[in-house]
Amino acid sequence: MAHEEPTEPGTGMHLARTDDNADEIDAVTALVEAHGGARVGVEGVLADLPHRVRRTFAPTPRLLGRKVTTALTWEAADRRDPHWWPQGISTSVRTGVDRDALVVSWYSKAGAGSRVSLVDLESRGYQHVLLAEPTGKGGRPGLKPLAIHAGGIVWHGRYLHVAATGRGFFTCLFDDLMRVPDGAGIETFGHRYVLPVRFAYEATADKGFEKMRYSFLSLDRTTEPPVLVAGEYGSARQTHRLARFPTDAETGLLATAEDGLARPVVDDRGAVRMQGAVVAAGSYYVTASQGSRKPGTMYAGRPGAFRAHRWSTPPGPEDIVWWPSSDLLWSVTEHPRKRWIYAMKRTSLPS
Numbered sequence: 001m002a003h004e005e006p007t008e009p010g011t012g013m014h015l016a017r018t019d020d021n022a023d024e025i026d027a028v029t030a031l032v033e034a035h036g037g038a039r040v041g042v043e044g045v046l047a048d049l050p051h052r053v054r055r056t057f058a059p060t061p062r063l064l065g066r067k068v069t070t071a072l073t074w075e076a077a078d079r080r081d082p083h084w085w086p087q088g089i090s091t092s093v094r095t096g097v098d099r100d101a102l103v104v105s106w107y108s109k110a111g112a113g114s115r116v117s118l119v120d121l122e123s124r125g126y127q128h129v130l131l132a133e134p135t136g137k138g139g140r141p142g143l144k145p146l147a148i149h150a151g152g153i154v155w156h157g158r159y160l161h162v163a164a165t166g167r168g169f170f171t172c173l174f175d176d177l178m179r180v181p182d183g184a185g186i187e188t189f190g191h192r193y194v195l196p197v198r199f200a201y202e203a204t205a206d207k208g209f210e211k212m213r214y215s216f217l218s219l220d221r222t223t224e225p226p227v228l229v230a231g232e233y234g235s236a237r238q239t240h241r242l243a244r245f246p247t248d249a250e251t252g253l254l255a256t257a258e259d260g261l262a263r264p265v266v267d268d269r270g271a272v273r274m275q276g277a278v279v280a281a282g283s284y285y286v287t288a289s290q291g292s293r294k295p296g297t298m299y300a301g302r303p304g305a306f307r308a309h310r311w312s313t314p315p316g317p318e319d320i321v322w323w324p325s326s327d328l329l330w331s332v333t334e335h336p337r338k339r340w341i342y343a344m345k346r347t348s349l350p351s
Contacts, residue, residue, distance in 0.1 A: 113145025
């Protein structure tokens with residue numbers, strides 16, 4: 001993508017990768033296996049999808065959003081649940097998974113941490129997976145719920161990156177995804193499957209620089225290797241920056257300097273109340289919420305020169321992802337009884 005010169009170089013803001021939790025995850029796996037569980041990976045979950053999304057039409061086009069072409073909704077319990085709120089969305093594109101699948105993140109308002117839902121678009125089945133941090137260094141192995149907002153996610157290869165606002169973001173390896181049976185002594189808050197955190201990218205900054213808030217994430221596939229895009233939700237009085245982190249062609253993880261830090265190129269000309277941003281065909285496409293009662297806004301174009309498309313989405317739009325082969329933009333909404341996974345034609349949003 002031909003990117004305009006940013007207004008802020010971003011050299012004072014960076015991410016520092018933590019140690020790998022491989023040993024702790026192996027210990028948890030041994031505990032789970034001793035009680036009849038196992039590591040099953042993403043393929044194991046996609047073979048066990050007890051819930052169903054369904055095609056839906058909102059009562060009026062005004063409520064669903066003017067640009068929506070396809071809308072799916074959750075089963076009634078998830079559609080109405082006041083405790084779990086959908087946030088991030090990503091796809092199985094170029095992940096090695098031979099199913100057209102979406103992954104959606106949720107955060108809990110009841111102390112259960114965060115989770116993701118794997119959705120098979122062909123069968124329309126889905127399954128919830130709890131996100132968790134390994135515990136018990138030097139003691140009994142265990143897991144605790146990952147207590148973050150999970151406002152955006154990126155599924156890249158075998159890795160899942162989950163935004164954690166001021167903390168940076170957490171990274172999971174789908175190969176670690178495990179089925180946890182009853183009696184294993186691990187609190188799963190009713191979830192059959194758990195995905196542990198491998199490591200984190202902690203938000204850091206030099207003196208005099210404000211740390212980035214990692215409100216949402218996406219992957220810019222218009223470059224090679226891809227670039228991870230992060231952005232900030234912010235009011236008119238806050239910053240609303242967009243950051244671009246190069247990835248390593250061999251590992252798919254963030255590229256780092258000699259000091260081990262990942263440094264972005266940052267642009268401070270994002271939109272107010274951004275909930276998600278993705279790059280496709282040379283333009284940014286940005287969701288912005290207007291509360292729980294009004295349809296959301298889509299912005300298209302480049303930072304500093306966005307074109308607003310109002311009333312484009314349902315109320316409460318969140319993260320956004322681009323599906324290159326269909327040229328569709330997929331997003332998700334958060335409010336109870338107004339929860340959709342929906343798609344828009346990218347070409348319907350000129351910049």
